[in-house]
Amino acid sequence: MFFVDTLECEGLGNRSYLAGGSGAAVVVDPPRDIDQVMAAAARRGVRIAFVAETHLHNDYVSGGLELARVTGARYLVPAGARVSFARTPVADGDTVTVDEGLVLRAIATPGHTPHHTSYALTEDGRGVAAFTGGSLLIGTVGRPDLVEPRLTEHLARAQHASAHRLADELDDAVPVLPTHGFGSFCSSSQAQGDATTIGAERAANDALTLDADTFVARMLAGLDDVPAYYAHMGPVNAAGPAPVDLTPPRRADAEEIASQLAAGEWVVDLRGRTAFAEGHVAGSYNFEGEGRLATYLAWLMPWGRPVTLLADTPERIAAAQRELTRVGIDRPAAAATGDSAGWIRAGERLASFPRARFADLADARERGDDVVVLDVRRDSERAGGHVDGSVHLPLHELHGRIGEVPDGVVWVHCAGGMRAAIAASLLDAAGRDVVAIDDGFDAATEAGLTLTRPGRAG
Incomplete structure (x- = not known):
């Protein structure tokens, strides 16, 4: 009997998937921090035999290369994606056997990127899941404007055609399992619900209910701003991301925090906005650890600028560090925890605002x-x-x-x-x-x- 486990990356609005049978599994679009994927496989008692990417991601750093290296899995990457590392290129119609009776088939679905590929999972010949990445999402599709402005309209039309191809080839009952659409700016609009099927999308998704010209015009008119850090994600993924280092950052004292601020570095306070407003280090910025930390910090902070993290607990620092690695902010310069009064030098006062x-x-x-x-x-x-x-x-x-x-x-x-x-x-x-x-x-x-x-x- 097959299974599909969903791995949420809530801060980035994405999902990854672990799917398999009794002995082996495939991971689709894994996050950078692969330890959670390996833990999910261990709970299932399965070997990760394949790692599959639907496309080179623009909104996060993939853990696919490292996961394949650590587990010995075959790394499936769309053949049209230009990468600098060894992988198994997959083209339209290619299949791999994940486990006994469980087959994964590649379906070319250009639109989100020119090389985008979805994967249909079948058990004994019956369709049981469609991993659609940034193609067909819940009530929407992935945006087509992240690759090259001159290709945007062409890719929007390709999205329309790809959605129809999925609807034509897959039965109505097949679950649609996208990577984007849960808050990610890779989606042309946000997901309309938490789960869907081919049949439900056939009835409600603009890509399947509107003609191509109307669909394209409506989509292009609704595209919003793109986070600045997206420009760095594709090249990092194409080059092959390095393994992550989640060991605790160096401890910063009040003197060092003051020096970093004086040098123009970013000092980021992860506490809730109420606590920050009541008292904070003057010159520090407030990005709540419980909010869209990675998206907004990576969007606003000059790329490559050192960042020091402040939080009330080490656990909050660790959670933030994990989330930031997913967008390529690999190592905080330093960190400090505890009461905010300990983050300022003797004789200084905390700043506040109403x-x-x-x-x-x-x-x-x-x-x-x-x-x-x-x-x-x-x-x-x-x-x-x-x-x-x-x-x-x-x-x-x-x-x-x-x-x-x-x-x-x-x-x-x-x-x-x-x-x-x-x-x-x-x-x-x-x-x-x-x-x-x-x-x-x-x-x-x-x-x-x-x-x-x-x-x-x-």
């Missing part, structure tokens, strides 16, 4: 306070409505454009509070007076703030 709700913003405006409202959501979010009179700088652009924020006390908001906390820390480090709005955006309407929506004045 937090507020949208109702507090409405009150401040009513009083006539000198208020600058800064919206750090993405363009697509702001298009659905915004606070009248607000300044718009998406979070990923803020670090390089802080000088454009008007004078005054900056009340910064996003859609829920996490990105506003990051932005508030950037502004605070730059010496601005800031208030972090920790509130859901719907509360702006409830607070009586006027929102501008498409078709309305303002």
Whole structure:
């Protein structure tokens, strides 16, 4: 009897899969930290016989090469992917036997990348799973604009054709198991649910319900910004990622933290945004360990810049270190744990700034306070409505454009509070007076703030 185990990478919004029978298994699109994959195989009591990539990933560093080396598995990589390491190139229609009666077949599904390949798993000739990578996702497809701008429309049309090919070749009951779509910016939109089948996608996915021209136009119109670090992921994966080192980083004391800040290095506080606002090392940035740490830190931080991590516990440092290796931030320069008072030198004081709700913003405006409202959501979010009179700088652009924020006390908001906390820390480090709005955006309407929506004045 076959099995499929899902391995979540929640911080990056991706999934990997371990699938097999009683003795052997295949791993599809493994994460960089392969120890969790090997632990899953050990729990099943199976040997990892194959490691399969659907494509060269643009949003994370793959652990496939290292997993294949450590386990002795055959490393299946689409033949069209240009790589600098030994692998088993797979082309459309190629098959491998994973375990007795369990066969994996490669299906060329270009679109997310030109070489993208999906894999259909059959047991005794019956389709039991489709590993669709960045092709057919839950209610959507992978975005086609991450390879080369001149290829975007061509790849969007290829996505449409690939989705139809999967729907034509696989039975309605076959589960669709994508890699992207659970928060990753590799998806053209986010997953509509947690599980799906070929039949469900045939009925609801735009790629299967719209004609090619309409589908392409709609997809291209909806594409959002791409995280800056994506530019580094493909080359790293093509060259062959190095093994990870998850040993604890060197301990930093208050003097070293101050020196790193003075040198322009990044000091990142992983605590929750409430604790950070109440007291933090002046000049440090707040990226919550419980949030989208890897995505936003790798997006905002200059690539290759040394980073020191601060957290209340060693466990939080270890979890962050693991997540950051997945996007190529391999070794923190140093780390410090414990109470924040221990991170500053004698005679220094922790910095702080207030937090507020949208109702507090409405009150401040009513009083006539000198208020600058800064919206750090993405363009697509702001298009659905915004606070009248607000300044718009998406979070990923803020670090390089802080000088454009008007004078005054900056009340910064996003859609829920996490990105506003990051932005508030950037502004605070730059010496601005800031208030972090920790509130859901719907509360702006409830607070009586006027929102501008498409078709309305303002």
